[in-house]
Amino acid sequence: MALSRDQIAQRVAKELQDGFYVNLGIGIPTLVANFVPKGIDVMLQSENGLLGMGQFPTEDELDADLINAGKQTVTMATGASIFDSAQSFAMIRGGHVDLTVLGAFEVDVNGNIASYMIPGKLIKGMGGAMDLVAGADNIIVTMTHASKHGESKLLTNCSLPLTGKACIKKVLTDLAFIEIKQGKFHLLERAPGVSVEEILKLTAGELVVPEYVPEMQF
Amino acid sequence: MSGFNKVVDSYEEAMAGLTDDMTVVAGGFGLCGIPENLIAEIKRKGIKGLTVVSNNCGVDDFGLGLLLPNRQIRKIVASYVGENAEFERQMMSGELEVELTPQGTLAEKMRAGGAGIPAFYTATGVGTPVAVGKDERKFNGRDYILEEAITGDFAIVKAWKADKFGNLVFRKTARNFNPMAATAGKITVVEVEIIVEPGEIDPDEIHTPGIYVNRLIQGTFEKRIEQRTTRPKGV
Numbered sequence: 290m291a292l293s294r295d296q297i298a299q300r301v302a303k304e305l306q307d308g309f310y311v312n313l314g315i316g317i318p319t320l321v322a323n324f325v326p327k328g329i330d331v332m333l334q335s336e337n338g339l340l341g342m343g344q345f346p347t348e349d350e351l352d353a354d355l356i357n358a359g360k361q362t363v364t365m366a367t368g369a370s371i372f373d374s375a376q377s378f379a380m381i382r383g384g385h386v387d388l389t390v391l392g393a394f395e396v397d398v399n400g401n402i403a404s405y406m407i408p409g410k411l412i413k414g415m416g417g418a419m420d421l422v423a424g425a426d427n428i429i430v431t432m433t434h435a436s437k438h439g440e441s442k443l444l445t446n447c448s449l450p451l452t453g454k455a456c457i458k459k460v461l462t463d464l465a466f467i468e469i470k471q472g473k474f475h476l477l478e479r480a481p482g483v484s485v486e487e488i489l490k491l492t493a494g495e496l497v498v499p500e501y502v503p504e505m506q507f
Numbered sequence: 508m509s510g511f512n513k514v515v516d517s518y519e520e521a522m523a524g525l526t527d528d529m530t531v532v533a534g535g536f537g538l539c540g541i542p543e544n545l546i547a548e549i550k551r552k553g554i555k556g557l558t559v560v561s562n563n564c565g566v567d568d569f570g571l572g573l574l575l576p577n578r579q580i581r582k583i584v585a586s587y588v589g590e591n592a593e594f595e596r597q598m599m600s601g602e603l604e605v606e607l608t609p610q611g612t613l614a615e616k617m618r619a620g621g622a623g624i625p626a627f628y629t630a631t632g633v634g635t636p637v638a639v640g641k642d643e644r645k646f647n648g649r650d651y652i653l654e655e656a657i658t659g660d661f662a663i664v665k666a667w668k669a670d671k672f673g674n675l676v677f678r679k680t681a682r683n684f685n686p687m688a689a690t691a692g693k694i695t696v697v698e699v700e701i702i703v704e705p706g707e708i709d710p711d712e713i714h715t716p717g718i719y720v721n722r723l724i725q726g727t728f729e730k731r732i733e734q735r736t737t738r739p740k741g742v
Contacts, residue, residue, distance in 0.1 A: 336610065337536040338680050345738040353539065353730035354667075354681040360537040361736040371679055373686040373714075374536070374562070375618040378611025382631065401634070412598070412607065414587040419637065420611030423630040454634025 290482045291463040292505075297431050299324045299507050301390055301461055304429060305331050312336065312381065312421060314391030315359045317431045321390055332366070334386055336417040338377050341369025358417065381417070382424040389425040391418060393432050393457075395447045398494040400457040400469045402430060403449035415452060422453030434462035434491050441493035443467065443474055464488050466505065473497050478505045513673040513723040514702060518548040521696050521724045525554055525661055528581070532617060532659035533561040533571065534688040537590075538733045540681030541570045542698050544726040545663040550574055560584040560657050562613060562684050567591040569731050578602065584657070586610035590733075609637060612654050614687055619656035621690025621719070626655045662692025665728075666715070668701040673720030674713045675699070682714065689719045696722045 292300070298320035305311065305325060312334045313319050322342075325331055333342040335357040342357055343364035350364055357363045365371075380386060393404040402422055405415040422428060435441050443460065460467045465488045466478040474496040479488060481504045489496055515521050522545060525531070531549070535541030546565075549557075550573045559580050565572030574580050575593045582604040589595055597603035608616070609631045619627055628651035632638050642653040664685045667678035675697060677685055689695050702725045 335680075337539070338683050344742075345736045347740045348737055349740070351732075351735070351737060352679065353732050354679040356537065356539045356680055356732075356734070359734065360539070361734040362732060363736070365679075371682060373677075373682050374610065374614035374684045375687050378614055382611055382629065406636075412605070413589040414585060414607045415609055415637075416587040417610040419609035419635060420631045423633065424611075451635045 290480065292480045295320060296507065297461055297463060300466065300505050301429055301431060302326060304388065305329055306387070309387040310334055310340065310385065311388045311390070312386050312425075314418070314421075316392045318390035318392060319359065332368070334380065335363070336377050336381060336421070338372050338374060339363075339365065339369065340372070341366040343369070378417070378420050381420050384424055384426060386425055387427060389421050389428045390431060391421060391428070393430045393442070393452070394449055395442050395444055396430055396432070396457050396460050396469070397444045397447045398469065398472050398474055400455045401447045402452050402457045403447040404452040406450045408450065418452050422456045428457055428459065430457050430460045432460070432462055434464040434488070439491070441491050443492045443494050445494045464491065476502050478503055480505055509672070511672040511705075511717065513717065513720050514671050515722045515724050518544055518724065521545060521698070521722050522548045522552060522661075524694065525549065525552065527554055528556040529554070529660040530558040530560065532657065532662040532688045532691045533559060534664045534683065534685030535570070536562050536680065536683035538565065538570050538731050540665050540677070540683050540685055541565070542663040542665040543570065543728055544698055545696055546571055546573060549579065550577070553577065553579070555579050556581045558582045558584070560613075560617070560659060562586050562610060563590065564588045564594055565591065566733070567593060582606065584608055584613070586613050607637070614684060616654060616657040617684065617687035617691045620658040621687060624656055626653050628653055657691060659692045660694065662688045662695040664689045664695060664697040666697055666699045668703065668708065669697060669699045669723055670703050670705045670708050670717070671723070672705045673697065673717030673723050674708055675715040675717070675720065676708060676712060677714050686715050689715050694721045695719055696724070698724050698726045700728065701725070
């Protein structure tokens with residue numbers, strides 16, 4: 290069975306380590322915050338200028354001056370700090386964020402990522418995604434493995450305009466956990482009940498499959 | 508009255524001198540920390556042909572979106588746009604020029620502009636449409652592109668509190684682009700919720716020193732929320 294959005298987030302959360310500063314993108318990445326393993330402290334960075342993002346506010350706590358990068362009202366966790374946008378991207382660009390999780394339209398075997406623009410359709414902009422992929426060493430891309438029409442999103446070459454070049458090393462889809470190295474996809478894990486053949490069929494770029502591919506554990 | 512007193516009495520006075528075709532650098536992220544009354548004053552003045560530099564362009568009936576129906580903005584430099592229908596229509600028809608700029612690069616362009624640095628190298632955007640036409644250079648084996656700084660004829664800023672000398676304190680994530688925008692205007696206009704006497708703000712607590720501020724006005728704010736997300740009590 291392909292993973293649900295929550296299951297993708299749950300698997301990503303297993304990559305969190307105690308003391309990590311983490312930036313979560315909009316969509317599935319945001320859900321990762323719901324699955325932080327017990328006994329682990331992470332601090333969430335929101336690129337509009339908040340380190341230590343807390344949960345949503347109650348009606349009483351609601352504050353128009355306190356939002357996350359998705360423009361949702363939030364609260365601050367204990368030990369949070371506030372800063373301006375230049376400072377925020379200094380931490381991102383300067384490589385100080387331990388893990389970045391973001392979505393994408395396409396990823397290719399050379400670690401290129403396309404995530405911000407579909408020519409001919411409405412162009413909304415890259416927001417902070419280009420800075421995040423350029424600045425972070427440890428990035429996990431979350432997305433569905435293929436489109437609704439069965440077209441692979443793991444390609445030999447991205448077809449859409451790039452968000453970043455040669456910067457992605459790990460992709461977690463609804464079918465598989467994949468590493469990108471030496472110009473190839475490498476299959477690390479498969480979703481429970483999903484066969485290697487199924488993953489191969491929906492992976493357009495070259496996929497290296499080891500003899501044994503474990504099922505994901507949650 | 509001290510020569511350092513930046514307080515003006517009306518929004519008309521605050522935006523005096525803004526004329527057609529000028530560049531305006533604006534603070535704010537989404538609808539958070541936007542200089543909402545200064546934007547409304549630009550709408551009232553009917554200034555046209557503006558180049559606006561701001562992370563976003565408001566929504567249909569609030570923030571910078573208010574300047575769209577009368578075609579007051581000719582060009583927008585932003586990282587994320589399109590939360591409103593009129594914006595989409597003008598962009599698709601080519602009436603509105605949009606220069607998409609990565610968010611961190613945009614913040615740094617304002618910061619550099621205000622700090623007298625004409626350009627800087629960044630890895631952000633290398634190999635993407637953002638890099639087209641820009642100088643590229645390698646440092647320590649990695650590719651970088653040259654991004655030019657931004658300054659504006661005017662900067663419009665929202666802060667929480669100021670003293671009359673224009674020393675500013677921002678509140679929570681309403682800070683965002685405002686401190687950089689404040690440095691990047693030939694004329695920087697700031698609107699705040701509270702104005703106090705000089706000396707009443709601890710100098711250690713000041714986020715933006717008054718040297719960057721030309722005009723200061725106290726306003727009342729709607730502070731519209733774009734995505735109202737809450738949790739039930741007791742969770």
